[in-house]
Structures are given as C-alpha cells and as structure tokens.
Amino acid sequence: MNQLPETDLRFITRFQKNEITEHHIYKNLARRVEGVKNRRIFAQISEDELRHYNVWKKFTGKDVEPDRFRIWLFSMIAMLFGFTFAVKIMEGGEQNAQMEYERVASMGSEIRGLIEDEEEHEQALIAVLDEERLQYTGSIVLGLNDALVELTGALAGLTFALQNTQLVALTAMITGFAAALSMASSEYLSTKAEPGTKNPLKASIYTGVAYLIAVAVLIVPYLFLANIYLSLALAFGGALVVIALFNFYVSVAKSVPFKNRFLEMAGLIVVVSGISFLAGLGIRYFFGIEV
Missing domain, CATH: 1.20.1260 (Ferritin)
Incomplete structure (x- = not known):
C-alpha cells in the first residue's frame, strides 16, 4: 500500500x-x-x-x-x-x-x-429504541409544566403580596408539596382509567417527582437570599433553565423539535407570571396588606 x-x-x-x-x-x-x-x-x-x-x-x-x-x-x-x-x-x-x-x-x-x-x-x-422512561414523558411533562406554571405564578403573586422571602418560601413549599401529591394522585387515577402500556403507579411517581424537582428549583433562591425581587428573578430564570434542559433531553431522545416546545412552555410561564404579578400587587394594595 x-x-x-x-x-x-x-x-x-x-x-x-x-x-x-x-x-x-x-x-x-x-x-x-x-x-x-x-x-x-x-x-x-x-x-x-x-x-x-x-x-x-x-x-x-x-x-x-x-x-x-x-x-x-x-x-x-x-x-x-x-x-x-x-x-x-x-x-x-x-x-x-x-x-x-x-x-x-x-x-x-x-x-x-x-x-x-x-x-x-x-x-x-x-x-x-424503546426505553421505559420515555413512555412516561407525558407524565413528566405534566408534573414539570404544572409546577412551573402554577408555582411561578404563585411566587409572583406572593412576592408582591408578602414582601418577605422566608414567608414566600414557606408558603410555596407547603403549597408545592400538597400540589405534588395532588398531581401524582390525579395522574394515577387518570392512567388507571385509560388502559395502556403505562403503569399507573410509575406514572404517578414520575409526575410527583418532576413536580417536586420543579418546586425545589423555584424556592431555593428565596431560602438563601434576602432580596425578594432578586429571588423572584432567579426563580424565573431557574424555571426557564429547567424547561430548556428537559426539552433538550426530549428533543434528542425522541427526535422532536426543541424550539417550539421550549417557547410554548416558556410562554405559558411568562403569561401566568405576569397576570399573577398584577394580581398580587392589586390584592396587596386593595386590602392594604403590609408585611
């Protein structure tokens, strides 16, 4: 040669x-x-x-x-x-x-x-390729999306209403834990009512764990920072990071577009948070709440 x-x-x-x-x-x-x-x-x-x-x-x-x-x-x-x-x-x-x-x-x-x-x-x-965890992507999306949209909106409202990072963190923690159990229970019943390949218990666990992970990401800034608005900004940034990472994973593993899925979930958070901002501000001034 x-x-x-x-x-x-x-x-x-x-x-x-x-x-x-x-x-x-x-x-x-x-x-x-x-x-x-x-x-x-x-x-x-x-x-x-x-x-x-x-x-x-x-x-x-x-x-x-x-x-x-x-x-x-x-x-x-x-x-x-x-x-x-x-x-x-x-x-x-x-x-x-x-x-x-x-x-x-x-x-x-x-x-x-x-x-x-x-x-x-x-x-x-x-x-x-037919991996079990990918069969439960819908359950994970349910937990993440519900937690990020609902709790981000709640944090926005609580931030303006309470003006105290520790109170906001405590309230969000209690609310998030209860909501995670509720979502897991709902996913269990929903999956059980629709016969298919998914195991209802596993589906509920995926949903509940995803919800709790999102809750943890959102409330961490409030536990370590005193500035209420910086905490809210970091919580919002954390939500976007979680959405980006999860959608990147799904886009690679399931060969689906990343951009549209990311923008859809991020858009929901922005809209819900914006409405909650205004609601929290309005409630605080309407009822004359000072904390």
Missing part, C-alpha cells in the same frame, strides 16, 4: 480512534440494556465498529488506544439519562463521521462499505 501523506494519516488515525472508542461504548451498552433484541443489536454494532477500526488499521499500520474518557462519559450518560439519550447523542457524531468519510471514499471499496454501515446503524437503532 502506498505511503499516505502525513495529513491524510492524521485524519485516518482520528477515524481509527473514534471507531475503537465507539466499539467499547456500544459493548458497554449491550451489557446494560434490557431486552435480548436490544442487546443483540448493540453487540452487533459494537462488532461492526471493531471491524471498521481494523479497516482503518490497514491504512495506518498501527494500533490506536480508545478514548477512555469518552467511554466513561457515555457510560455515565446512559446510566443517568438512559441509553436512548446516550445513543442519539452518539448518532449525532456518527452523522458527522459519515460526512468526513465521504472525503476519503475514493480510497477503496471498503471505505464505501463503512459509510453504508454507519447509515445502517442509525436505522437499526431508531427501530429498536
């Missing part, structure tokens, strides 16, 4: 390192994922990545160590956020790799085979 230019050699060595790294990542996922079919597909992809590595090795003539940090990182992502999210993030990298492979496709038929394999990987993964 002809000696490759140094630039091409570095380029191909990077491909080789990427393939052996992804071989280990998919191998780890194959051991952890539930379902025989899922494990078989991930194991097959892992073997394909190893075969790709050996193809590139023919050009470089040397072994390359995998990226240990990347292996650890994606193993942690899969453990914390689910294998669906981890694989979709991986597939984003696969698409970039496909475009880079096109630059060296003329080097031989084996390279063209690599490109076709990468495309098959994506299709196989999309067909097989």
Whole structure:
C-alpha cells in the first residue's frame, strides 16, 4: 500500500480512534440494556465498529488506544439519562463521521462499505429504541409544566403580596408539596382509567417527582437570599433553565423539535407570571396588606 501523506494519516488515525472508542461504548451498552433484541443489536454494532477500526488499521499500520474518557462519559450518560439519550447523542457524531468519510471514499471499496454501515446503524437503532422512561414523558411533562406554571405564578403573586422571602418560601413549599401529591394522585387515577402500556403507579411517581424537582428549583433562591425581587428573578430564570434542559433531553431522545416546545412552555410561564404579578400587587394594595 502506498505511503499516505502525513495529513491524510492524521485524519485516518482520528477515524481509527473514534471507531475503537465507539466499539467499547456500544459493548458497554449491550451489557446494560434490557431486552435480548436490544442487546443483540448493540453487540452487533459494537462488532461492526471493531471491524471498521481494523479497516482503518490497514491504512495506518498501527494500533490506536480508545478514548477512555469518552467511554466513561457515555457510560455515565446512559446510566443517568438512559441509553436512548446516550445513543442519539452518539448518532449525532456518527452523522458527522459519515460526512468526513465521504472525503476519503475514493480510497477503496471498503471505505464505501463503512459509510453504508454507519447509515445502517442509525436505522437499526431508531427501530429498536424503546426505553421505559420515555413512555412516561407525558407524565413528566405534566408534573414539570404544572409546577412551573402554577408555582411561578404563585411566587409572583406572593412576592408582591408578602414582601418577605422566608414567608414566600414557606408558603410555596407547603403549597408545592400538597400540589405534588395532588398531581401524582390525579395522574394515577387518570392512567388507571385509560388502559395502556403505562403503569399507573410509575406514572404517578414520575409526575410527583418532576413536580417536586420543579418546586425545589423555584424556592431555593428565596431560602438563601434576602432580596425578594432578586429571588423572584432567579426563580424565573431557574424555571426557564429547567424547561430548556428537559426539552433538550426530549428533543434528542425522541427526535422532536426543541424550539417550539421550549417557547410554548416558556410562554405559558411568562403569561401566568405576569397576570399573577398584577394580581398580587392589586390584592396587596386593595386590602392594604403590609408585611
């Protein structure tokens, strides 16, 4: 085989390192994922990545160590956020790799085979991914959206009505906990009344936990800051961050648009909070409440 230019050699060595790294990542996922079919597909992809590595090795003539940090990182992502999210993030990298492979496709038929394999990987993964937690996305949305919209509005009203961070935090904490139990109970009854694949108890837990997480994010500023308006601003910012993170997760895991979902939820918070601002201000002055 002809000696490759140094630039091409570095380029191909990077491909080789990427393939052996992804071989280990998919191998780890194959051991952890539930379902025989899922494990078989991930194991097959892992073997394909190893075969790709050996193809590139023919050009470089040397072994390359995998990226240990990347292996650890994606193993942690899969453990914390689910294998669906981890694989979709991986597939984003696969698409970039496909475009880079096109630059060296003329080097031989084996390279063209690599490109076709990468495309098959994506299709196989999309067909097989069916993670339990994604079945309860609706329950999580219910808990987060209800908590963020209702409690942000309540905090806005309480901020102007009470003018005391500790009182606002205490009131919001009690209200939020009671509302979380109420929402969890409602989701349990609702899911139970509609026969399907979801477990009513799990659906209620997802809803309740999501609600409590949102409550915690919103009231934390009031617990540590004395400035009532700064606390409200930070609570509002925290709500937007939660919405952004959750919608990013859903957009990646379920391949749905991020922008529209984010703007819809954020818009609801802005409208409800604005109305509550005015309501709290009006109630305070109408009843002459001074705290």
